[in-house]
Amino acid sequence: MDLGLSNKIALVTGASRGLGFAVAEQFLLENAVTIINSRTKGDLLVAQKILLEKTQKKPSFFVGDMVDKNFASMIADFIDNQFHKLDILITNAGGPPPGNFESFTELQWEEAIELSFLSHVRLIRACLSLLRKSECPSVLTITSYSVKQPIPNLILSNSIRSATIGLTKSLALEFAQENIRFNSILPGWTETERVQKLLESRAQKNGTSPETEKQLQEKDIALKRLAKPEEFGKVAAFLSSPAASYMTGLMISVDGGAIKGTY
Numbered sequence: 001m002d003l004g005l006s007n008k009i010a011l012v013t014g015a016s017r018g019l020g021f022a023v024a025e026q027f028l029l030e031n032a033v034t035i036i037n038s039r040t041k042g043d044l045l046v047a048q049k050i051l052l053e054k055t056q057k058k059p060s061f062f063v064g065d066m067v068d069k070n071f072a073s074m075i076a077d078f079i080d081n082q083f084h085k086l087d088i089l090i091t092n093a094g095g096p097p098p099g100n101f102e103s104f105t106e107l108q109w110e111e112a113i114e115l116s117f118l119s120h121v122r123l124i125r126a127c128l129s130l131l132r133k134s135e136c137p138s139v140l141t142i143t144s145y146s147v148k149q150p151i152p153n154l155i156l157s158n159s160i161r162s163a164t165i166g167l168t169k170s171l172a173l174e175f176a177q178e179n180i181r182f183n184s185i186l187p188g189w190t191e192t193e194r195v196q197k198l199l200e201s202r203a204q205k206n207g208t209s210p211e212t213e214k215q216l217q218e219k220d221i222a223l224k225r226l227a228k229p230e231e232f233g234k235v236a237a238f239l240s241s242p243a244a245s246y247m248t249g250l251m252i253s254v255d256g257g258a259i260k261g262t263y
């Protein structure tokens with residue numbers, strides 16, 4: 001199937017590693033002009049080199065912090081100057097720290113809201129005029145399956161990501177008349193650096209090892225394993241591509257059957 005991504009302009013934030021990197025890889029394999037972002041220039045240079053080796057296509061990159069209030073306008077200006085439009089926007093960043101309700105101060109709650117909610121709001125707002133220049137504009141917010149089923153020891157993610165889901169669905173309805181599609185992917189347990197750190201945190205809390213915690217987690221997933229990042233990247237590439245032109249306002253779980261509810 002042709003996803004229709006060839007020569008489309010795609011921005012993936014939080015993409016020097018993990019889920020964002022995996023999405024960028026799929027875009028490059030589909031010949032999309034791809035821009036990756038993270039806070040660390042050295043890591044972006046390494047990511048650029050690896051992506052070039054894997055796909056024979058070189059992504060552009062933009063260094064910046066999603067929680068910096070000026071970030072959204074700066075990256076939108078960069079894309080406007082370089083490419084004059086944006087076809088696909090993937091809003092993604094690192095997740096909030098693990099912990100239970102009494103672990104966090106009010107300031108930490110505010111920081112998590114900045115990272116996991118307001119960063120999406122600002123980036124979408126700054127990129128709207130560029131998306132309006134596209135013939136197939138599409139936005140994908142990366143959230144978490146925690147919006148459907150709270151994850152132990154992740155109170156910040158469990159609480160705040162629901163706001164990003166509400167945002168995504170509202171924008172899908174508000175901008176449908178302009179043919180701008182908005183969807184969200186709810187990743188389950190996927191083998192990334194963040195998940196390794198979460199397993200280490202659980203191991204420390206429970207006096208076990210990260211490997212034991214991984215096995216415990218796998219038992220709770222219908223497919224009995226964690227996802228590979230590329231399994232996530234392929235779904236993201238499809239859902240944001242012109243091939244999914246009739247799909248908007250959707251919350252798609254890529255969780256191997258971790259969520260036990262019917263809906």
Ligand SMILES: NC(=O)c1ccc[n+]([C@@H]2O[C@H](COP(=O)([O-])OP(=O)(O)OC[C@H]3O[C@@H](n4cnc5c(N)ncnc54)[C@H](OP(=O)(O)O)[C@@H]3O)[C@@H](O)[C@H]2O)c1
Pocket residue numbers: 013014015016017018019020037038039040043064065066067092093094095096115142143144145157186187188189190191192193194195
């Ligand atoms: N992996 C999973 O199983 C899973 C499950 C559910 C939800 N999620 C969510 O999906 C998102 C991506 O997860 P991941 O596992 O890919 O995380 P990851 O392995 O920690 O990678 C995060 C990426 O985002 C960049 N980043 C972090 N903070 C940023 C910021 N403020 N501004 C710009 N870039 C930033 C990181 O680079 P720098 O640190 O250099 O900036 C890195 O490239 C997170 O929000 C996570 O909570 C993941």
